[in-house]
Amino acid sequence: MRLLIRNARRLDVDTMSFVEDGPLLAEDGHILAIGEEASADREIDAKGSFLLPGFIDAHVHFRLATLDFARLQRWSEVEFGIVMARLARETLRRGFTTVRDLGGDVEGLMRAIRAGMADGPRIIRAGRMLTQTGGHGDAESGPRPVPTCACEMRHTAFGIVADGPDAVRKAARHNLRDGSDFIKIHVSGGVASPADPLESVQYTPAEIMAACEEARHRQTYVAAHAYSPESIAMAVENGVHTIEHGNMIDAGAAAAVARHGAVMVPTLSTYEAMDLVGRKMGFPAANLAKNSKVLDAGLRSLEIAREAGVTLGWGTDLIGESQSRQRREFAIRAEVETPEEILHAMYVVNPTLCGLEGKIGTLTPGAAADMVLTTIDPLKNIAALGEDDAIERVIHRGKPVD
Secondary structure, eight states, X not given: OEEEEESOEEEETTTTEEEOOSOEEEXXXXXXXXXXXXXXSEEEEOTTOEEEEOEEEEEEOSSOOOSOHHHHHHOOHHHHHHHHHHHHXXXXXXXXXXXXXXXXXXXXXXXXXXXXXXXXXXXXXXXXXXEOTTSTTOOOOSOOOOOSSTTOOEEOSSEEEOOSHHHHHHHHHHHHHTXXXXXXXXXXXXXXXXXXXTTOBOSOHHHHHHHHHHHHHTTOOEEXXXXXXXXXXXXXXXXXXXXXXXXXXXXXXXXXXXXXXXXXXXXXXHXXXXXXXXXXXTOOHHHHHHHHHHXXXXXXXXXXXXXXXXXXXXXXXOOGGGGGGTTHHHHHHTTTSOHHHHHHIIIIIHHHHTTOXXXXXXXXXXXXXXXXXXXXXXXXXXXXXXXXXXXXXXXXXXXXXX
């Protein structure tokens, strides 16, 4: 299909400015030409609206399909599939045409999207998260039998519990064999998990290095869930490329991230959402207490990272019912960042994390025809992109999304 968009103000990501340089022609899912008159199967008159590249969320979890964690333990694959497909469709309709999934089995969802059985964004995935026993990714509740050997591993649809460098290496190789685009590990406690204090340090340098070596051998990288300064510094010093969250970062840890050329992906909207939505859904008091701590530290973490020269990506980490608040991240980050910085994180940094630089995040010939039309000028009021009626139209792979 050939699609022609007229009268749009197109975002030039290189200059972070809007240009009016004639119609944009897309064909077979890619941008074919700009500024040339051509025939098309469908034309859209943008009437002066702003044309942006499709949004990119560098931290999502489709497998974490509800904030009711007890239900997550009970659902069948059919129930997961139904809810995950709905979440993917809603994500696309919000303008997110590419996402980076940070943990959980989403192979079936990706196949369904590719086959046209479900609507959803392009997914770059980590596969099952790697975690130590009792770590943030150890999702099985209740008492567990004592392992019969140190090498014993167990897994769920969410993660693989692997202790020791050899087990971590095996788990990383398994994920890469199964098609993971990168590896996700946990090096600190988390909000949603039941058994780990927020400040706990998880994994050892040897375990981290094992995962990073396997990723490097496959020309990819390791992402690490990390909050505390000690865990952040340990991760980047042993080869981790992205720090996910980073809320409790301090100046020393931020300097380590910058020194090693690593990237931090803040996810501030999820803590606000857990405080609001999670409380209504009966989120446990212990988890709410942990959430309050990282919520309060969120904006300051951005300031500390920026002061140290840390490269920042753009993510949300929203779970299940709270994913409707995805574009709220624009408004939260606008409290401490400029529109240009926020758009740079989404359209310049995120594509590199997805391994798709030059293919997404830009409206230039040869790039994917992923676009968002809006009446809002994000360079003047980026927070308004979080409003329910902010998006006029979404185009994915050259086709308007219904």
